[in-house]
Amino acid sequence: MKAIIIQERIEEFQSTCREQGLRLTPQKQEIYRVVASTDSHPTAQEIFEEVKNAFPKVSFATVYDNLRKFKELGLVQEMNCGEGCSRFDANMSGHHHVIDRSTGKIMDVILPANQSIPLPKELEGSAIKEIKITYIV
Numbered sequence: 001m002k003a004i005i006i007q008e009r010i011e012e013f014q015s016t017c018r019e020q021g022l023r024l025t026p027q028k029q030e031i032y033r034v035v036a037s038t039d040s041h042p043t044a045q046e047i048f049e050e051v052k053n054a055f056p057k058v059s060f061a062t063v064y065d066n067l068r069k070f071k072e073l074g075l076v077q078e079m080n081c082g083e084g085c086s087r088f089d090a091n092m093s094g095h096h097h098v099i100d101r102s103t104g105k106i107m108d109v110i111l112p113a114n115q116s117i118p119l120p121k122e123l124e125g126s127a128i129k130e131i132k133i134t135y136i137v
C-alpha cells in the first residue's frame with residue numbers, strides 16, 4: 001500500500017468522523033488505520049489481532065462495532081465471503097474482486113471502462129445501485 005493512499009484514506013476518515021460528530025478516539029483511529037493500511041481485505045478477527053498490538057485491552061466486540069459503524073458511514077465495505085466470514089475493505093472506489101481459492105487471497109480488480117456488464121433478464125427495470133463481481137480462480 002502506498003503511504004500517500006493510506007494518508008488520504010485517514011484524512012477522509014477523520015473529516016467524516018468530524019462531520020458525523022463521532023469521537024475520534026485513539027482506538028477508533030487505530031482500527032481504521034489497520035483496515036486502511038492494507039489491501040488484503042482482512043477479516044474482523046485479523047483486524048482485532050493487529051489492533052491488540054497497540055491496544056492490548058481492546059475487545060473483539062469493540063473492534064467489530066466500530067467496523068460496522070465505519071461501514072454505515074461509507075468508510076469501509078464489508079464483503080461476505082461465505083460461511084459466516086466477512087472481510088473489510090477501505091477501498092471505496094468501484095472495483096471488483098478476485099478470490100484465489102488455493103491461497104485464500106483476495107485482490108482488487110478494475111474492469112476496463114468501456115466494458116459493460118450484462119444485466120440479467122430478471123433484473124430488467126430494476127434500479128441497480130451497484131454491481132459487484134467476484135471472480136474465483
Ligand SMILES: [Zn+2]
Pocket residue numbers: 041089091095096097107108
Ligand atoms: Zn477490494
